[in-house]
Amino acid sequence: MFATAKEIVISARSLTKKYKDFVAVDGIDFEVRRGEAFGLLGPNGAGKSTTMKMIASVSQRTSGDLSILGKEPNTQGPEIRAHLGVVPQKDLLDRELKVWENLFTYGRYFGLSRKFLKDKVEELLEFAQLTEKRMSKADDLSGGMQRRLAIARGLVNEPEILMLDEPTTGLDPQARHILWDRLFRLKEQGVTLVITTHYMDEAEQLCDRLIVMDKGKIMAEGSPAELIKKYSSKEVLELRFGTDKNEAAAEQLKDLAERIEVLPDRILLYTQKGEDLLTQIVDAGLNPITSLVRRSSLEDVFLRLTGRSLVE
Amino acid sequence: MTDLKFSPGKAVDPQRAIRWGAFRVAEYRIRVLSKWLWSVVAFGLGNPILFLLSVGLGVGALVDANSGGQGLGGVSYLQFVAPALLASAAIQGVMDEVTFPTMDGFVWDKVFFAIGATSISPRQIADGVMLVALLRGLATTLMYLAILLLFGAIPLSSFAPLLLTSMLAGWGWAAIMMAITARLKEDDGFFAIISRFVIAPMFLFSGTFYPLEQMPIYLQPIGWVSPLWHATELGRTLSYGAAMELGMLLLHLGYLALLGLVGMSLTYPKFRERLNS
Ligand SMILES: Nc1ncnc2c1ncn2[C@@H]1O[C@H](COP(=O)(O)OP(=O)(O)OP(=O)(O)O)[C@@H](O)[C@H]1O
Numbered sequence: 001m002f003a004t005a006k007e008i009v010i011s012a013r014s015l016t017k018k019y020k021d022f023v024a025v026d027g028i029d030f031e032v033r034r035g036e037a038f039g040l041l042g043p044n045g046a047g048k049s050t051t052m053k054m055i056a057s058v059s060q061r062t063s064g065d066l067s068i069l070g071k072e073p074n075t076q077g078p079e080i081r082a083h084l085g086v087v088p089q090k091d092l093l094d095r096e097l098k099v100w101e102n103l104f105t106y107g108r109y110f111g112l113s114r115k116f117l118k119d120k121v122e123e124l125l126e127f128a129q130l131t132e133k134r135m136s137k138a139d140d141l142s143g144g145m146q147r148r149l150a151i152a153r154g155l156v157n158e159p160e161i162l163m164l165d166e167p168t169t170g171l172d173p174q175a176r177h178i179l180w181d182r183l184f185r186l187k188e189q190g191v192t193l194v195i196t197t198h199y200m201d202e203a204e205q206l207c208d209r210l211i212v213m214d215k216g217k218i219m220a221e222g223s224p225a226e227l228i229k230k231y232s233s234k235e236v237l238e239l240r241f242g243t244d245k246n247e248a249a250a251e252q253l254k255d256l257a258e259r260i261e262v263l264p265d266r267i268l269l270y271t272q273k274g275e276d277l278l279t280q281i282v283d284a285g286l287n288p289i290t291s292l293v294r295r296s297s298l299e300d301v302f303l304r305l306t307g308r309s310l311v312e
Numbered sequence: 313m314t315d316l317k318f319s320p321g322k323a324v325d326p327q328r329a330i331r332w333g334a335f336r337v338a339e340y341r342i343r344v345l346s347k348w349l350w351s352v353v354a355f356g357l358g359n360p361i362l363f364l365l366s367v368g369l370g371v372g373a374l375v376d377a378n379s380g381g382q383g384l385g386g387v388s389y390l391q392f393v394a395p396a397l398l399a400s401a402a403i404q405g406v407m408d409e410v411t412f413p414t415m416d417g418f419v420w421d422k423v424f425f426a427i428g429a430t431s432i433s434p435r436q437i438a439d440g441v442m443l444v445a446l447l448r449g450l451a452t453t454l455m456y457l458a459i460l461l462l463f464g465a466i467p468l469s470s471f472a473p474l475l476l477t478s479m480l481a482g483w484g485w486a487a488i489m490m491a492i493t494a495r496l497k498e499d500d501g502f503f504a505i506i507s508r509f510v511i512a513p514m515f516l517f518s519g520t521f522y523p524l525e526q527m528p529i530y531l532q533p534i535g536w537v538s539p540l541w542h543a544t545e546l547g548r549t550l551s552y553g554a555a556m557e558l559g560m561l562l563l564h565l566g567y568l569a570l571l572g573l574v575g576m577s578l579t580y581p582k583f584r585e586r587l588n589s
């Protein structure tokens with residue numbers, strides 16, 4: 001029992017955050033184990049960042065229990081934060097300081113020695129591919145570069161838990177994939193990752209386990225594969241009939257699939273065999289303008305759970 | 313990208329990090345300040361030189377010639393105004409170093425929120441900023457003192473007492489300004505208002521150029537609440553022995569200390585509230 005209990009690095013019970021009367025996080029429960037990549041998936045305003053800030057021991061919870069690395073954030077904030085790496089949604093860089101100074105000063109806040117930081121800063125510049133920009137002011141970096149600097153800064157104290165609030169927003173596809181690879185390697189080195197995102201491909205790639213949040217509540221929890229299995233079919237057939245014809249077509253299609261979702265621009269049909277269903281539909285004389293068969297994704301899970309699309 | 317050498321949770325010694333937090337923030341502020349060092353020095357030395365050349369030589373000579381030094385407690389005009397000038401230099405010095413970093417920290421770049429995610433506490437952030445503000449006040453005052461001494465405007469024996477009274481004024485002012493700035497949601501020209509409608513009048517109505525009692529009684533309260541007046545009165549007594557009862561001396565000291573204590577005790581909870589809400 002002791003061994004397993006020790007493995008839990010974050011534990012939340014009925015965790016609640018209110019801003020005045022507004023309930024941003026509404027009594028959520030979850031646990032994160034050491035070395036795991038844990039995701040918070042949800043649309044704008046779901047309460048992801050608010051949850052992250054409570055875990056990061058900066059925002060005080062309104063009620064419920066929260067334990068981080070076995071400590072109580074309300075009273076042991078500094079001790080907890082010493083071992084967390086935080087990449088906030090807004091970079092919060094010091095724009096007056098040079099790139100290397102942003103990393104260096106941040107390391108000093110954790111009481112790291114100048115000697116240690118001398119090497120660490122170089123290593124992180126390399127990691128973030130900013131070695132050439134080391135002498136630039138942070139303000140003069142492109143948005144994606146600033147994002148990379150913020151991520152590197154979150155690693156300066158070699159954290160046990162790395163918290164990434166929408167890490168890849170603003171990154172180009174190549175930088176995104178490189179980052180995913182880097183994060184995967186950090187995980188292999190034992191770092192626990194907590195990641196928020198609205199990108200389901202990111203959640204599927206990175207997260208061992210995730211919670212789907214909406215309006216401050218947890219809608220579902222599990223591994224990406226479990227969630228897809230539980231809340232969606234194996235395949236999805238996407239059809240477009242043209243904006244004003246989708247509704248009418250849906251009437252005729254609704255009995256053919258396990259489930260159907262009509263979006264403004266397309267119809268989603270949930271089925272075990274997409275190609276077979278498509279043949280059946282075409283044989284029945286319905287002629288979609290475009291059709292696409294794909295695997296179910298977390299996007300579909302989200303649509304099922306909330307009746308809304310994740311990326312609005 | 314190469315692999316990071318990484319041992320999660322081993323690099324940081326939390327006790328050490330927590331113990332020295334305020335100094336780490338101070339270190340950061342000094343790094344930022346050092347980028348403006350030339351202007352700190354230029355204004356620090358330029359102000360007293362300009363003052364000595366204009367008011368010092370002109371007005372001073374005039375006053376001294378007319379009163380023979382008798383009208384102002386038997387000292388030269390420069391010796392009379394020096395405590396006020398120095399305290400106001402300290403106030404100017406600390407002002408920029410509490411208001412701008414605090415606005416930057418909470419409103420502009422929001423850097424305090426990044427610092428607040430480390431092992432540093434909100435209170436340590438406030439202390440670190442204050443520490444460097446006082447250093448800047450000290451530097452400004454020391455430069456002013458050096459120029460006054462160099463030009464023979466005050467005797468060397470005035471150095472220590474005037475440094476003390478100026479820094480007390482600086483601390484009281486800085487603490488109050490920090491408490492106010494910590495409550496601002498946006499700039500709104502607030503600092504322009506402070507410098508035009510608070511600092512400038514304070515300078516003119518605090519018994520700076522002539523004893524406060526010579527002002528109409530209805531204007532004297534401006535001096536009574538102003539840290540500048542209290543520091544000036546103290547400075548005159550401590551530097552050249554201007555007459556003062558012990559009770560008044562304690563009142564002046566107490567008022568300045570109280571400003572500092574009240575300012576800080578209004579600052580800490582606001583920092584905590586803004587960073588941990
Ligand atoms: N400081 C605050 N004061 C008042 N309301 C807040 C504050 N911070 C967040 N909220 C509200 O709480 C809700 C959740 O916000 P939060 O930032 O946690 O959402 P999110 O899931 O991170 O969204 P996004 O994907 O847009 O980043 C929102 O309705 C937001 O307006």
Ligand SMILES: [Mg+2]
Binds near residue numbers: 048049050089165
């Ligand atoms: Mg967010």
